Each structure stands twice: as structure tokens, then as C-alpha cells.
Amino acid sequence: xxxxxxxxxxxxxxxxxxxxxxxxxxxxxxxxxxxxxxxxxxxxxxxxxxxxxxxxxxxxxxxxxxxxxxxxxxxxxxxxxxxxxxxxxxxxxxxxxxxxxxxxxxxxxxxxxxxxxxxxxxxxxxxxxxxxxxxxxxxxxxxxxxxxxxxxxxxxxxxxxxxxxxxxxxxxxxxxxxxxxxxxxxxxxxxxxxxxxxxxxxxxxxxxxxxxxxxxxxxxxxxxxxxxxxxxxxxxxxxxxxxxxxxxxxxxxxxxxxxxxxxxxxxxxxxxxxxxxxxxxxxxxxxxxxxxxxxxxxxxxxxxxxxxxxxxxxxxxxxx
Numbered sequence: 001x002x003x004x005x006x007x008x009x010x011x012x013x014x015x016x017x018x019x020x021x022x023x024x025x026x027x028x029x030x031x032x033x034x035x036x037x038x039x040x041x042x043x044x045x046x047x048x049x050x051x052x053x054x055x056x057x058x059x060x061x062x063x064x065x066x067x068x069x070x071x072x073x074x075x076x077x078x079x080x081x082x083x084x085x086x087x088x089x090x091x092x093x094x095x096x097x098x099x100x101x102x103x104x105x106x107x108x109x110x111x112x113x114x115x116x117x118x119x120x121x122x123x124x125x126x127x128x129x130x131x132x133x134x135x136x137x138x139x140x141x142x143x144x145x146x147x148x149x150x151x152x153x154x155x156x157x158x159x160x161x162x163x164x165x166x167x168x169x170x171x172x173x174x175x176x177x178x179x180x181x182x183x184x185x186x187x188x189x190x191x192x193x194x195x196x197x198x199x200x201x202x203x204x205x206x207x208x209x210x211x212x213x214x215x216x217x218x219x220x221x222x223x224x225x226x227x228x229x230x231x232x233x234x235x236x237x238x239x240x241x242x243x244x245x246x247x248x249x250x251x252x253x254x255x256x257x258x259x260x261x262x263x264x265x266x267x268x269x270x271x272x273x274x275x276x277x278x279x280x281x282x283x284x285x286x287x288x289x290x291x292x293x294x295x296x297x298x299x300x301x302x303x304x305x306x307x308x309x310x311x312x313x314x315x316x317x318x319x320x
Contacts, residue, residue, distance in 0.1 A: 029268050030086060034065040037076030037085035040148060040179040041069050042207070044199035044292050045089045048118075051289030052087075055282050060274055071178075072151030074104055080264060081110055087275070091121055091152035091197060092258040092307070093159075093235050099307045103155070111265040114304035115276045115313045119199055119295040120256040122241055123156065125219040126208070127193035128186060135220055136164035142192040143173040145182040156257060157195035159232065163224040179204040187212055193219065197257065199292035201245050209246045218252045225255060260304055272312025280316075 036053055039045030049067035056065035068085060070076050076088035077098050096102075101109030127133035131142060139161065146168070147153025154176065161168045168174050175182075175191055183204050185191040198205065208216065222238050229236070241252040261279070263272060279286070279296070286293040302309060302317045309317070 028062050029271055032063045034063055034087060035085045036065060036067045036087045036089065037070050037079050038067045038089055039070055039072045039076075039151070040204070042179050042183075042202070042204035043072075044119075044202055044290055045072065047203070047290045048199075048286065048293055049089055051286045051293070052279070054289075055278055055285060056275070059278055059282065071148035072153060074150035074152065074155060075148070077110070077112070077262065078104070078150065080112070080262065086263065086267070087115075088262045089118075090260055090262050091156070092117070092260050092304075093232065094152050094155055095260050095262050095307045096235065097155075104150070112262050112307050113265050113267070113272070113310035113313075114307045115261040115263060115272060115310055116279060116296070116301040117304050118259045118261060118301070119292040120237075120239065120258055121152065121197045122200055122239060123160070123221055123255045123257075124196040124198060124202065124205055124241075125160070125193070125221050125254070126186070126196070126205075126216050127219050128189065129215055129217055130189075131192040133193050133219060136160050136224060137166060138219075139164075139193055140166055140171045143175060143190070145175045145177045145185060145191050145194040145196075147176070147182065147194075147196055148178050149176045151197075152257070153195060153197045156197050156236075159228055160195060160221060160224055163227040183208040186216060199259075199290070200241060201291075206246060209248070218248075218254070220253065221255050222253045258303075260307060262307065263310055265310070267310060267312070269310075269312040269315070272310040273316050274312075276310075276313040276316040 036049045038049030046069055053065035053067045056063055073090040073094035076090055077094055079085040080088045095112055098105045098110040099112050101107055133139055146157040158168045182194045186194055236255045236257050239254055239256040241254055243251050283296055
């Protein structure tokens, strides 16, 4: 019933998928209904998830797909374990925790399988200029949004704060807010800073800088990488948000984490193969939905460690 209710709500939502529900053959997996767990509606996960759903509806005979808005990575993976979604867009850091039985899944390793590594998420650590915050350590005593509950933003935000010797539960007033709520709050001054993990450009961040002008600024993060890697090696990397992305006066050094498309181990092999093939056969169409899809690389896509590739995806990358 929960899955049926979610499907009904998603198919009624705008941009969730362009096709109306069909009456698919019972021989199809989940009766031909696929739900993609995405993210906040002003984030990249949602836009690309909706685009991927549309590709499935157009090119995968017998299947209807819909993109479900969600809190983000952890929320998507939790819904994957309960069967409420079939495909989860997620940060690698969150999938790593689930597969290893750590964090949210402490002592309960999950049988996740990956279809592909996609594009990278960039850490958007932003503060109001009048807050005086110029570093993550400087967030002590301030009101900070860590994104939606059970999101990758919350997961990585807490890791950044701890690396800066800031206890997210004691040293700041942490707010769990969606991206639209966060940007509205930083504009009206009800919060001082935000930590958001997203692709480039994130529509909600584009809107924030357009409205705020010089009232907000990025906060440095790269100095925290060595300490983060002591506990979480090989998950984050240094990168740069070029100034043209958000019409900034200068490039912004930051950190990135890879994104994965994750499914359950019991997805049929041929379906996993077809979903992976679809991603690359129609990548240009997906990039028209959001330019982050242009960064998906056929060479890097199989590099999903420690989450193993689904056998169907592995078969695709092996060149079947």
C-alpha cells in the first residue's frame, strides 16, 4: 500500500515523468512500475531523476518510471531497502555506509548494488557576509542549515563540522531544512550559514546568488580534507567551482564526492543491463535536462567501489 500510494502521488506530480501509468504485463519486475528516489525539487538529483524517468518511459518497453522527490541520499537508500523506490540516486559516502553497515545502518549491512558512478557533487558551504563566518570552524555559535533530514548534505556536513572540531549537536544550532527553505532562510537572516552537497549548477544556489548579490559568500573547506580522510579515506577529493557557475568574482576551491545510481541486489540482471545501457545511449538527452549529466564518464562509471556493480551493469561495461 505504501508503494502504491507513493506511485499515485508521484505520477500526479509535475515533472515526475511524462507518461501516464500503463497496465503492464505481470511478468515484468514490479509489474513494470519503477520509482526513482531523487532529492529536493530545486536540486540536481530531482531534475536528473525526472529526466531518467522520462528516458525509461520513452525507450524501455513495458515500464513506467516516476521520479519521487525526497530528502536525498540516505532517504533514497532507506526507501530502497523497504521497496518504496527501485532506483536510488545517492552520494557514494551514503551508499558506502549502507553497504558496510555503518552510520544509519550500523550493524546492518545492506545488499546494495550499483548501476554506475555518475557525476560529482560539490560541497556548497555558504555563509552570510554579515555573520563573520569565513571557515567551518567559525560556525560555532551560529545557526546552520545541514539540508534535509537523511540527506547526503547532512551526512557530509556533519563530517566537515567534526573535522573542524565543531560538534554539530552542541556547538551550532543545526537546522534540518530543504534547499528551498534553506535559501529563503539565509536570505532573510534567520540562519547564518548552510552546507549543501549538489551538482553544478544547483538551481537553488543559482537563485540564491542571483537574489543575495554580495550578501553571501562561500566558506573554505579544502583544509579539512586530511582530517576527514583519517576516518573516511578515498571518498572526497579537492575540486574547484569555477566563477562562471554562479557568476562569482573568483573561483571557489571546495570538495567533491561521487554520486552513484544504486539498486537492490534482487533487480533482474537484464533490467539492470537495460537501465545502464539506457543511461549511456541517451546521455546527450539527459544532459539537456541538466548539464551535470554531461560529466558522466563511460570510463569512470564502473568505479563504484566499495559498492559492487550489479551483474547486469557489469555485463554492460564488459561490452555485451
